[in-house]
Amino acid sequence: MEGMDRKIENKGLKKKHVWMGIGGLVLLLILLQMVFGDRSSKLNVEKDKITIGEVQAGKYQDYISVNGTVEPIKTVYLDAVESGRVEEILIEEGTMVKKGDVILKLSNYNLLLDISGNEADVARAVNDLKTARINLENQNIQTRSNILQLQYLFKKLERQYNNNQKLISQNLISKEDYEYSKEQYDETSLQLELQKQKFTRDSIYTKTRIAADEESIERMQKNLNLTRRRLDNLDIKAPVDGELATLHPEVGEVINYGTRVGTINILDSYKMRVLIDEHYITRISRGLPADFDFAGQKNTLRIIKVYPEVQNGTFAVDMAFTSQIPEQIRIGQTARIHLELGESEDALLLPKGGFYQSTGGQWVYVIDPAGNIAERRKVRMGRQNPRYYEILEGLTAGEKVIVSDYENFGNADKLILKNK
DSSP states (O other): OTTTTOOOOOOSOOHHHHHHHHHHHHHHHHHHHHHHSOOOOEEEEEGGGSOEEEOEEEEEOOEEEEEEEEEEEEEEEEEOSSOEEEEEEOSOTTOEEOTTOEEEEEEOHHHHHHHHHHHHHHHHHHHHHHHHHHHHHHHHHHHHHHHHHHHHHHHHHHHHHHHHHHHHHTTOSOHHHHHHHHHHHHHHHHHHHHHHHHHHHHHHHHHHHHHHHHHHHHHHHHHHHHHHHHHHHTEEEOSSSEEEEEEOOOTTOEEOTTOEEEEEEEEEEEEEEEEEEGGGGGGOOTTOEEEEEETTEEEEEEEEEEEEEEETTEEEEEEEESSOOOTTOOTTOEEEEEEEOSOOEEEEEEEOOTHHHHHTTSEEEEEOTTSSEEEEEEOEEEEEOSSEEEEEESOOTTOEEEOSOOGGGTTOSEEEEEOO
16 A cells, blocks of 8 residues: 555656756857847937938039139239339329329439439530530541642642653753652652541541440430439329229338339229139139029129139139129129039939048948938949039939938947937
């Protein structure tokens, strides 16, 4: 009976074995998650704090927006061509002037002394020339008189010599008398020839000296005229018709040669002076078109001059109007100008935003179709204009991208987008 009453032991799973199995399963899941799970870094972001742009297929317009300032078509500079003290200002800034109008007067006492000295030099040279002419003429007269006397004496001695030749042949005179008459004849003939040569040389010398003196006086007279003309330069005059835009000197101020005293604007037409970032200097050339809106009207321009010198990261160009110039436009006004750099082309376009400052255009956060997650993706961008970036690789039309600043996202691989 005792054997029939023995307790039968339970051979099933014990409770501790169940818990051990559950623990092992959890550990296995954790290991699987560590090996095969998503280990990317995540960051929660509120949707209302980001800006989303959609990638779209369209025409890429290759242009830039620049600021232009209205300037006169031409500006003429007023520079002092003579030093002096400002005695009087006859025309004020902003006044319309005609060519030849005296704008201001200078005085220069050293110049007056120079003119007086030059005048005295010219007068002295003229008097010296007159005296030289008189002396040379008197000398020529004396030489001609000597020639006449020698010619008379020569003829007389010639007759005597010829007679003595006949007489000596007949032994009617002594040989000494004959020799004496011959010597006098030969000597007078030689003196007459020398006087004629002297007269010829003196005449040539006279002409040469007078010509040289006259040339010297002429040069001195020209220098005097130039010096006198410098007096006219003491009156600074308008070289063209226009508006006296600026005038710098004040009465009593001493101005040196070459000093810029003002400018005159020629108001026949206007141009736009535009500063452009040096990044575009290789793409800017004469003839490129541009336009801007003014007073509700579209105005067209073209580049007529490029200034290649770069200053403070920019270079300048001049643009002329190809449409009618607005009547209300004034010098100094500014406008935002749309400058075309090339023809429109088909492209994928992404709206511009602050993200470019953080990524350099190398990657973006792309939002999934459900709009809940934004994942980091590499992209390749090309050109850019004031509105769009050109997408070359990494995105397709219709995808949505966070285009606002990424500064607060750190190095997160994914952004979990939540409503506030």
